Amino acid sequence: MSALKWGQGKGEGAAGPSLFGLPLSPGHFVLPRVLRRPVRILARLGVGEFQAPRFSAAILSGVLIASSSAYGAYLGGDVEGIVQSITARTGFAVDQVKVVGNRQTSEIDILDRLELDGWTSLIGFNAEAARERISGLPWIEVAAVRKVYPHTLEVRVEEREPFALWQQGNDLSVIEKDGAVIAPFSGGKQVLLPLLIGAGAPAKAPDFLAKIEKYPELASRVKGYVRVGERRWDLKLDNGITVKLPEDGEDQAIAELVSMDHDKGLLSRDIAAVDMRLSDRLVVQLTPEAATQREAALNEKPKSLKRKPETKI
Numbered sequence: 634m635s636a637l638k639w640g641q642g643k644g645e646g647a648a649g650p651s652l653f654g655l656p657l658s659p660g661h662f663v664l665p666r667v668l669r670r671p672v673r674i675l676a677r678l679g680v681g682e683f684q685a686p687r688f689s690a691a692i693l694s695g696v697l698i699a700s701s702s703a704y705g706a707y708l709g710g711d712v713e714g715i716v717q718s719i720t721a722r723t724g725f726a727v728d729q730v731k732v733v734g735n736r737q738t739s740e741i742d743i744l745d746r747l748e749l750d751g752w753t754s755l756i757g758f759n760a761e762a763a764r765e766r767i768s769g770l771p772w773i774e775v776a777a778v779r780k781v782y783p784h785t786l787e788v789r790v791e792e793r794e795p796f797a798l799w800q801q802g803n804d805l806s807v808i809e810k811d812g813a814v815i816a817p818f819s820g821g822k823q824v825l826l827p828l829l830i831g832a833g834a835p836a837k838a839p840d841f842l843a844k845i846e847k848y849p850e851l852a853s854r855v856k857g858y859v860r861v862g863e864r865r866w867d868l869k870l871d872n873g874i875t876v877k878l879p880e881d882g883e884d885q886a887i888a889e890l891v892s893m894d895h896d897k898g899l900l901s902r903d904i905a906a907v908d909m910r911l912s913d914r915l916v917v918q919l920t921p922e923a924a925t926q927r928e929a930a931l932n933e934k935p936k937s938l939k940r941k942p943e944t945k946i
Contacts, residue, residue: 725755725783734790737772737816743788746770747778755780771816797827797842799835808835828856833863841866844884848891854900865910875906882912889915 727749732740746766760778767776767788775791796810798818805818807826812835829838838858845852845868857869866883868876878886886909893899899907899917908916 726751727753727755727758727784727786729785731785731787732790733788735772735792737792737795738770738790742770743767743790747786747788755782755784755786758786760786795823795826797829797835797838798823800828800830801832810839812836812838827858829858829860831860831863834858834860841883844887848887851887851891851894870900872900874900874904876900877906877908877910879910879912 730744730747730749732743735743746769747763748766758780760780764776764778767773767778767790772792773790774793777789779787779789781787793809793815795807795815797808799806799808799812799814807815807818807823808829809815827838827842829835837860841858845855845858854870854872855868856871859867859869861867865880866878868878870876876890890899890907890909893915894901902917903920903922904917905920906918908918
């Protein structure tokens with residue numbers, strides 16, 4: 634007989650509702666639907682009428698063991714690994730990675746920084762930590778890592794902008810416009826970048842290269858910009874000629890150089906260097922071959938001219 638009894642009338646002798654023999658109220662009393670089943674079970678437990686389901690002891694033991702294991706994992710710091718293992722085997726393992734925006738950085742390097750092991754769960758994956766690791770790559774300026782459920786990672790990067798190559802001794806590096814070194818020279822399209830040589834070159838290069846670029850014909854022939862003594866520039870041209878610019882007044886010197894080349898073909902001659910360091914003169918140095926030819930030509934001329942005998946009239 635149930636321990637929860639409801640009164641059927643209001644007359645004398647009508648039994649009121651009771652739980653474990655305790656009256657609840659003199660009138661009608663209705664429990665919320667969600668509480669009715671738990672209350673009935675508790676009432677049956679009170680009078681010994683409730684029978685536990687089969688295997689309940691095994692279930693309770695399993696729950697106890699599982700909760701103990703979870704608590705032990707929490708204390709030992711292994712919760713993340715357990716979550717990764719369970720969720721990866723239930724359909725959330727990362728099996729696709731999309732990389733967008735990389736030009737100089739290889740996808741292999743980016744994947745290596747993600748630290749995926751084949752059973753990495755998207756749920757437990759730390760996207761922020763992965764973003765910081767990717768941001769540490771030489772060419773990466775900005776990185777973003779996004780989870781796309783159920784099993785995809787999307788990596789978007791913005792790379793640093795190369796400005797020039799900088800040679801110091803035997804070291805050749807790719808630099809930004811502000812002179813910051815990005816990475817060692819690795820070939821490919823990087824060979825098309827302007828070549829700066831010497832200490833102090835990166836700091837002065839942006840303004841100086843802008844002056845040269847005003848004269849496209851000259852700029853296309855320059856293969857190297859040499860900073861001399863951190864005071865002035867030499868230009869190394871594609872035909873081997875070196876143009877030595879002055880410390881002061883380099884704008885005027887560049888304009889004169891372009892004008893002489895246009896009018897007289899100065900930079901197409903067989904010369905080794907054009908020295909413009911002195912403001913009042915221009916010195917041209919011949920190549921060894923040209924110097925030899927010039928000396929031979931001079932030696933072929935007669936040392937003196939024979940005078941014709943005078944004729945008396």
